[in-house]
Amino acid sequence: xxxxxxxxxxxxxxxxxxxxxxxxxxxxxxxxxxxxxxxxxxxxxxxxxxxxxxxxxxxxxxxxxxxxxxxxxxxxxxxxxxxxxxxxxxxxxxxxxxxxxxxxxxxxxxxxxxxxxxxxxxxxxxxxxxxxxxxxxxxxxxxxxxxxxxxxxxxxxxxxxxxxxxxxxxxxxxxxxxxxxxxxxxxxxxxxxxxxxxxxxxxxxxxxxxxxxxxxxxxxxxxxxxxxxxxxxxxxxxxxxxxxxxxxxxxxxxxxxxxxxxxxxxxxxxxxxxxxxxxxxxxxxxxxxxxxxxxxxxxxxxxxxxxxxxxxxxxxxxxxxxxxxxxxxxxxxxxxxxxxxxxxxxxxxxx
Numbered sequence: 254x255x256x257x258x259x260x261x262x263x264x265x266x267x268x269x270x271x272x273x274x275x276x277x278x279x280x281x282x283x284x285x286x287x288x289x290x291x292x293x294x295x296x297x298x299x300x301x302x303x304x305x306x307x308x309x310x311x312x313x314x315x316x317x318x319x320x321x322x323x324x325x326x327x328x329x330x331x332x333x334x335x336x337x338x339x340x341x342x343x344x345x346x347x348x349x350x351x352x353x354x355x356x357x358x359x360x361x362x363x364x365x366x367x368x369x370x371x372x373x374x375x376x377x378x379x380x381x382x383x384x385x386x387x388x389x390x391x392x393x394x395x396x397x398x399x400x401x402x403x404x405x406x407x408x409x410x411x412x413x414x415x416x417x418x419x420x421x422x423x424x425x426x427x428x429x430x431x432x433x434x435x436x437x438x439x440x441x442x443x444x445x446x447x448x449x450x451x452x453x454x455x456x457x458x459x460x461x462x463x464x465x466x467x468x469x470x471x472x473x474x475x476x477x478x479x480x481x482x483x484x485x486x487x488x489x490x491x492x493x494x495x496x497x498x499x500x501x502x503x504x505x506x507x508x509x510x511x512x513x514x515x516x517x518x519x520x521x522x523x524x525x526x527x528x529x530x531x532x533x534x535x536x537x538x539x540x541x542x543x544x545x546x547x548x549x550x551x552x553x554x555x556x557x558x559x560x561x562x563x564x565x566x567x568x569x570x571x572x573x574x575x576x577x578x579x580x581x582x583x584x585x586x587x588x589x590x591x592x593x594x595x596x597x598x599x600x601x602x603x604x
Contacts, residue, residue: 374568374583377568378584380561380565381557381558381561381568382554382557383554383583383584383588384584385591401444401475401476405443405444405445406444406475407440407447407475407476408449408472408474408475408476409432409446409447409448409474409476409477409478410449410469410472410477410478410511411428411429411448411449411451411478411480412451412461412464412468412477413451413452413456413479414453414456415452416480416519416577417450417452418450418452418453418454419450420571421576421578421581422571422578422579422581424450426579426582426583427450427582428589429448429450429452430448430450431582431586432585432590432593433447436448439590449472451468452480456484457484457490458482458484458485458495458498459494459498461502462501462502465502465506466505469505469509476511476514476593477512477513478515478589479499479502479514479515481502481516481537482495482517482533486518486530486532486533492533492536496536500544503544514546514547514548514589514593515537515541515547515548515549516548516551516585516589517538517548517549517550517552518533518534518537518551519551520554520555520559521575522559522566523574547592549588549589549592569584
């Protein structure tokens, strides 16, 4: 099952990308370069000196006119040289040289901006408290990954809607991929980690429930993470119907011997005008209490970010001010990972 549609993400960590498509590279703009979200890879290898976790999306805006012409020799004169002392440098095209110098300058700027952006991002994540507090949720404890450590593998099915599909961040920066990396780092040699993200943009809880049995059969996970409620909260689904759907999904997973964690809806500024949205969040959190299922309280985390100020709130949101940004996904991944690992904190194999 691990060979189909999966790609290695570091030692012991794999992410299944069957259900996803990448966001096109040309959709990443220069703002992403400033925030360090567009690493210098692939077509931007001319920026190889700046590949240490910084952005080089600015290169994509460089015109390549003349760069592909056949190189010709040009005259180059060192500063202070007499006119007759000019040296010939073979195989260098003047326009190509200008292009490369400009690209190098952009790379240097992106490197500095990316480094500064990374520091700022970490500061924001610390201010918001991502990965600490509010991760135990109102529910009970998951018996994982202790069981997973027994057989040396930890398989996680993450089902949900656009957040799980990586809208606003791209698949590789979405919370399933990031939490997979974090889990792999923490578990080390104790267990290999496989994360299977199965997100469908715009899907409601009943849609996820309709495919849940098939997803469980296909992936045979140790843990189900269900990101649920956002699309139901902005539709005409009744609270009773939503609660019944989520309850059935929890029971289905438990009958299969799978642990369950819920992720409640995200907070966004316009939610203040929709009292029903808060009712859905409260119902999911309450259901966690009643069923003993931990809930990652994403809504509360993001709401507290808004209280801290616009910088913190805006950092967690994508440009549409609804979906999460890469930083928002990072925050959610830290909270989710902390919840999972808190259940195994006393396991001697992790100490």
